[in-house]
Amino acid sequence: MLEVSTHNSSSPRFALSKCLFLVTCMLVGSSPPEDPIRCTASNNLSNCTITNAYGAFPDRSTCQAADVVYPTTEEELVSIVALATKKKRKMKVATRFSHSIPKLVCPDGEQGLLISTKYLNHTLQINEASRTMKVESGVTLKQLIEEASKVGLALPYVPYWWGLTIGGIMGTGAHGSTLWGKGSSVHDYVVQLRIVTPAGHADGYAKVRTLDDHNQFQFNAAKVSLGVLGVISEVTLKLEPVFKRSITYLEKNDSDLAEQVNKFGKQHEFADLIWYPSQRKTIYRMDDRVPSDTPGNAWLDFPGFRSTSSAALAVLRLLEDADEATADADAKCISAKLTTSALKLLGYGFTNKGTGFTGFPIVGYHNRLQASGSCLDSPENALITACPWDNRIKSLFFHQTTFRIGLSKVNNFVRDVQKLVDLAPKSLCGIEMYNGILMRYVTSSSAYLGQEEDAVDFDITYYRSKNPLKPRLYEDILEEIEQLGVFKYGGLPHWGKNRNVAFHKAINKYEKAAEFIKVKEMYDPQGLFSSEWSDQVLGLKDGLMTFKEGCALEGLCICSRDSHCAPDKGYLCQQGKVYKDAKVCALATS
Numbered sequence: 001m002l003e004v005s006t007h008n009s010s011s012p013r014f015a016l017s018k019c020l021f022l023v024t025c026m027l028v029g030s031s032p033p034e035d036p037i038r039c040t041a042s043n044n045l046s047n048c049t050i051t052n053a054y055g056a057f058p059d060r061s062t063c064q065a066a067d068v069v070y071p072t073t074e075e076e077l078v079s080i081v082a083l084a085t086k087k088k089r090k091m092k093v094a095t096r097f098s099h100s101i102p103k104l105v106c107p108d109g110e111q112g113l114l115i116s117t118k119y120l121n122h123t124l125q126i127n128e129a130s131r132t133m134k135v136e137s138g139v140t141l142k143q144l145i146e147e148a149s150k151v152g153l154a155l156p157y158v159p160y161w162w163g164l165t166i167g168g169i170m171g172t173g174a175h176g177s178t179l180w181g182k183g184s185s186v187h188d189y190v191v192q193l194r195i196v197t198p199a200g201h202a203d204g205y206a207k208v209r210t211l212d213d214h215n216q217f218q219f220n221a222a223k224v225s226l227g228v229l230g231v232i233s234e235v236t237l238k239l240e241p242v243f244k245r246s247i248t249y250l251e252k253n254d255s256d257l258a259e260q261v262n263k264f265g266k267q268h269e270f271a272d273l274i275w276y277p278s279q280r281k282t283i284y285r286m287d288d289r290v291p292s293d294t295p296g297n298a299w300l301d302f303p304g305f306r307s308t309s310s311a312a313l314a315v316l317r318l319l320e321d322a323d324e325a326t327a328d329a330d331a332k333c334i335s336a337k338l339t340t341s342a343l344k345l346l347g348y349g350f351t352n353k354g355t356g357f358t359g360f361p362i363v364g365y366h367n368r369l370q371a372s373g374s375c376l377d378s379p380e381n382a383l384i385t386a387c388p389w390d391n392r393i394k395s396l397f398f399h400q401t402t403f404r405i406g407l408s409k410v411n412n413f414v415r416d417v418q419k420l421v422d423l424a425p426k427s428l429c430g431i432e433m434y435n436g437i438l439m440r441y442v443t444s445s446s447a448y449l450g451q452e453e454d455a456v457d458f459d460i461t462y463y464r465s466k467n468p469l470k471p472r473l474y475e476d477i478l479e480e481i482e483q484l485g486v487f488k489y490g491g492l493p494h495w496g497k498n499r500n501v502a503f504h505k506a507i508n509k510y511e512k513a514a515e516f517i518k519v520k521e522m523y524d525p526q527g528l529f530s531s532e533w534s535d536q537v538l539g540l541k542d543g544l545m546t547f548k549e550g551c552a553l554e555g556l557c558i559c560s561r562d563s564h565c566a567p568d569k570g571y572l573c574q575q576g577k578v579y580k581d582a583k584v585c586a587l588a589t590s
């Protein structure tokens with residue numbers, strides 16, 4: 001199994017895992033992520049392409065747009081949408097960083113218009129008495145947290161990465177982790193929003209709509225909109241007074257994980273779990289509010305979101321490529337152990353007094369612990385360090401499969417994954433190199449495309465080859481987990497992550513999908529904010545799965561023939577090992 005054989009502190013593998021997760025080999029001089037929109041015309045506003053922060057959509061297509069505009073006010077936004085509506089142009093809202101994996105930001109065809117919220121990044125109003133904050137939609141989570149904390153307010157549950165914009169968070173239903181209060185999703189703390197939609201001639205071709213509980217039907221659609229309803233210009237959030245938290249990570253074997261998972265979420269307000277299935281370990285995050293006079297002023301700077309040396313990233317990727325090429329599962333398991341123990345040594349990025357990690361419990365103000373992302377703050381400079389996934393350099397390149405399984409079924413899902421690990425003990429070392437499976441608690445929402453029931457969100461990150469026709473190590477196990485999650489257990493995919501397979505018939509799992517479509521048709525009857533991709537995801541068009549050579553390897557299809565896998569490399573389309581209805585690409589001998 002997982003004996004870590006002959007590593008010592010001078011081996012290159014060890015040095016590298018230190019480099020990724022320890023600051024020791026970091027250098028000065030780094031760059032913030034590149035703008036995802038690039039235009040070749042001399043004015044930098046025409047002949048554009050757009051991609052995501054990783055530089056690759058699931059199908060690796062490049063998206064074109066004729067023009068990009070950067071409105072700075074809602075008024076400008078209205079005239080932009082009006083003009084484009086008059087001309088029947090396709091439009092899409094894009095953000096400064098474009099952090100979603102699926103092709104949500106691509107307008108159809110090559111004549112589309114990108115409307116960037118890059119300069120819609122101002123806080124408009126903070127009302128301390130009503131504890132509300134009104135911001136423009138391009139404001140990042142980092143700005144939101146910082147501005148709110150200046151007047152002693154906070155959003156309780158947010159994504160862990162602060163580079164997301166409020167518009168993008170709402171676009172995809174992004175969340176933190178809790179089963180408490182009003183729940184885990186940022187959109188459930190939105191009390192009002194303003195959205196600019198197309199309109200007819202009589203209304204001047206564009207309309208600003210103010211939505212709140214007075215027009216719930218439309219409000220529930222706009223809370224999670226996949227960007228197909230129009231451009232959200234302003235968002236008002238309900239906050240609460242800032243408070244302190246105390247965090248302790250407890251490591252246990254995963255023998256009773258299936259029994260513990262539900263209970264644990266009810267015991268701690270900010271609970272989450274990190275699961276290392278091949279190491280058969282789980283890290284329980286015991287995280288609760290404490291009285292504000294509890295001593296401590298801790299800070300979070302998660303190592304995976306820090307600026308990392310480009311040289312180290314390149315070598316890490318080389319090692320990973322080499323382990324994949326030689327199918328060296330043992331090497332991956334060693335890397336996984338080194339990575340996870342380095343992370344543990346670093347206290348998962350928590351520092352007690354700004355000086356380093358000296359042990360749990362970690363106590364501090366919520367706003368300093370709830371999210372991080374220091375790699376975004378780098379000054380414009382040479383590319384000596386970058387975010388670990390920066391595609392301008394040789395860096396980490398991965399898929400993310402993320403789905404939410406209802407609390408009543410989650411224990412059986414965990415057991416099924418454990419059965420797979422029993423059959424192939426080293427199969428999930430590869431995901432442990434990306435810090436394992438992050439399990440977060442998410443709550444039901446009134447948003448039509450929000451969460452249906454209280455659930456556990458499983459976030460799984462794994463190797464992606466630059467060559468789309470190359471199967472990854474334990475391809476079959478990873479595909480089976482994906483199909484177990486979204487088909488056998490009916491998991492709902494995160495709209496901002498995932499490969500295409502996860503969206504297959506996903507819309508049918510939403511009881512209120514038809515309501516969403518009604519609002520879409522009312523706001524944008526011509527579908528100017530829609531694309532072929534968004535129509536496919538919403539079940540309005542076929543063709544979400546594309547069947548071609550090797551398609552299953554990238555999650556573009558579920559295999560039904562060997563050619564959808566990689567028969568020349570011995571990978572054939574076979575049934576799952578635990579979930580017999582799964583169809584996965586497996587080595588003929590396995």
Ligand SMILES: Cc1cc2nc3c(=O)[nH]c(=O)nc-3n(C[C@H](O)[C@H](O)[C@H](O)COP(=O)(O)OP(=O)(O)OC[C@H]3O[C@@H](n4cnc5c(N)ncnc54)[C@H](O)[C@@H]3O)c2cc1C
Nearest residue numbers: 098099100104159160161165167168171174175227232496
């Ligand atoms: C490192 C990293 C960590 C992450 N961590 C988490 C996490 O902890 N929890 C979680 O839930 N998710 C997480 N995510 C996923 C992330 O929340 C989503 O991908 C999110 O949608 C990205 O926001 P963005 O601002 O980059 O928007 P984009 O990806 O650019 O846009 C997303 C969608 O929203 C639409 N949109 C954006 N702005 C507007 C607007 N103003 N009006 C109308 N539509 C708009 C876009 O058109 C698009 O359809 C993470 C992603 C990364 C890269």
Ligand SMILES: *[C@@H]1O[C@H](CO)[C@@H](O)[C@H](O)[C@H]1NC(C)=O
Nearest residue numbers: 040041042043045046047048
């Ligand atoms: C855009 O590119 C096309 C060819 O690719 C070129 O003919 C056209 O002049 C370009 N437009 C601008 C505004 O640069």
Ligand SMILES: *[C@@H]1O[C@H](CO)[C@@H](O)[C@H](O)[C@H]1NC(C)=O
Nearest residue numbers: 096118119120121122123143
């Ligand atoms: C808004 O974004 C622009 C461009 O990224 C930046 O220069 C500016 O400082 C930001 N404004 C605020 C208030 O953060």
Ligand SMILES: *[C@@H]1O[C@H](CO)[C@@H](O)[C@H](O)[C@H]1NC(C)=O
Nearest residue numbers: 251252253254255256257280
């Ligand atoms: C897991 O830990 C429990 C105690 O918490 C122990 O009883 C059990 O034997 C352990 N299982 C394994 C496989 O080590």
